Amino acid sequence: MHCHTSSGRYRHKDDPDQSCLPCHQDRVEEAVEHHHHPEGKAGSHCIDCHMPMTRFAAMNRTDHSMLPPTPAATLKFESPNACNLCHDDHDAEWADKWVREWRDEDYQEPILYRAGLIDSARKGEWDRLPDMLDYLTSEDRDEVFSVSLIRLLETCPKEEKFGGLLKAMEDPSPFVRSAAAAGLSGYFTPDAVMALIEASTDEFRLVRIQAAGALVGFPVGDLPNRQRDALIKATKELFDSLTSRPDDWSSYYNLGNIYLTQGRVKESVEAFGDAHQLRPDAVLPLVNTSIAYARLGEEENRRPLSEKL
Ligand code: HEC
Ligand code: HEC
Numbered sequence: 001m002h003c004h005t006s007s008g009r010y011r012h013k014d015d016p017d018q019s020c021l022p023c024h025q026d027r028v029e030e031a032v033e034h035h036h037h038p039e040g041k042a043g044s045h046c047i048d049c050h051m052p053m054t055r056f057a058a059m060n061r062t063d064h065s066m067l068p069p070t071p072a073a074t075l076k077f078e079s080p081n082a083c084n085l086c087h088d089d090h091d092a093e094w095a096d097k098w099v100r101e102w103r104d105e106d107y108q109e110p111i112l113y114r115a116g117l118i119d120s121a122r123k124g125e126w127d128r129l130p131d132m133l134d135y136l137t138s139e140d141r142d143e144v145f146s147v148s149l150i151r152l153l154e155t156c157p158k159e160e161k162f163g164g165l166l167k168a169m170e171d172p173s174p175f176v177r178s179a180a181a182a183g184l185s186g187y188f189t190p191d192a193v194m195a196l197i198e199a200s201t202d203e204f205r206l207v208r209i210q211a212a213g214a215l216v217g218f219p220v221g222d223l224p225n226r227q228r229d230a231l232i233k234a235t236k237e238l239f240d241s242l243t244s245r246p247d248d249w250s251s252y253y254n255l256g257n258i259y260l261t262q263g264r265v266k267e268s269v270e271a272f273g274d275a276h277q278l279r280p281d282a283v284l285p286l287v288n289t290s291i292a293y294a295r296l297g298e299e300e301n302r303r304p305l306s307e308k309l
């Protein structure tokens with residue numbers, strides 16, 4: 001609420017440094033020593049360097065990750081950096097030289113390190129898995145980076161990753177715990193099942209429903225009553241979350257996947273059908289309808305659906 005009105009308008013258009021003042025007063029007062037640009041001109045406002053306009057998700061937006069400008073990341077990973085978005089007549093090497101000259105400490109190094117882990121995970125370079133798992137459990141892990149790494153680990157075939165995910169289930173951040181729970185999906189070792197059942201009573205709903213989602217398909221019959229009840233309650237929350245937006249095709253698609261995992265194949269066909277009706281050009285519901293029909297043994301039904309594609 002400090003920076004935006006409740007409808008999302010920016011409050012400090014004419015004096016953007018006001019956005020940062022309440023929490024970073026020292027920086028605002030000693031701004032020139034910090035940013036090395038003449039007062040009042042472009043390059044002297046906090047948002048010039050910390051919230052540059054970049055493009056993602058097909059929109060131009062100011063970057064809200066609040067990171068320092070990092071020209072070295074442009075050199076290494078071709079990520080944009082705030083300096084060269086303005087100084088487009090100079091290259092990243094030029095900007096990198098300046099930020100190194102202006103600072104004693106190599107503030108870019110830790111940013112490059114974690115960016116390197118993300119880069120390796122994207123490329124499937126799993127020989128770096130031990131470093132990735134160390135990062136997840138390190139004191140100064142950034143929660144957004146941790147969650148990104150955990151999600152990228154989904155395609156990692158190495159068993160060791162689960163040890164790291166189990167540790168991440170104890171992370172103080174609910175965002176990290178929820179991602180770790182999702183990462184343990186279908187991994188029904190006693191340790192993992194216990195951790196997920198415990199997470200199904202987490203203080204945060206996001207963690208509870210991800211834990212319930214990860215345990216879809218786990219036979220609850222053998223669990224002690226208290227644990228079973230907790231899991232049933234969290235699973236109900238999961239279903240509520242998926243049916244809370246009845247105009248959204250992906251809700252039905254996700255619901256269909258849960259039914260399919262639970263062996264409720266006919267219900268899954270129905271849910272995928274609803275998804276298809278809401279969004280006829282989405283391919284995933286059609287693909288999974290075929291899978292569901294194949295499971296039902298209705299070979300004939302596969303043909304007309306694939307012809308629709
Ligand atoms: C409501 C308080 C608050 C406001 C307003 C605020 N910040 Fe921050 N900012 C913080 C806190 C707290 C941290 C430390 C977070 C941490 O260490 O995880 C931080 C950290 C940062 C960092 C370091 C991030 C990093 O990972 O290196 C930058 C850069 C930053 N803020 C810039 C800004 C800018 C620019 C503005 C204004 C547009 C702003 N902040 C407004 C509270 C605030
Ligand atoms: C010309 C670019 C530039 C501008 C403008 C700028 N900064 Fe920074 N800022 C940096 C760089 C580079 C770093 C990383 C090095 C460092 O920590 O000093 C940084 C780091 C920070 C940090 C994190 C440092 C820490 O100790 O964790 C905060 C907070 C911050 N800036 C706030 C501000 C605020 C508030 C303003 C507006 C008054 C501002 N910055 C304007 C370049 C800029």
Ligand code: HEC
Nearest residue numbers: 037038041042043048049069082083084086087095098099
């Ligand atoms: C929003 C635009 C903007 C951003 C972001 C910005 N600058 Fe600048 N910079 C300027 C402008 C405008 C000037 C010229 C100021 C003047 O009138 O002297 C300038 C001047 C400079 C100069 C001195 C003149 C020159 O061209 O040699 C250096 C060096 C410089 N910037 C480096 C940086 C670095 C490094 C960063 C990132 C940490 C950065 N700037 C971020 C706009 C920006």
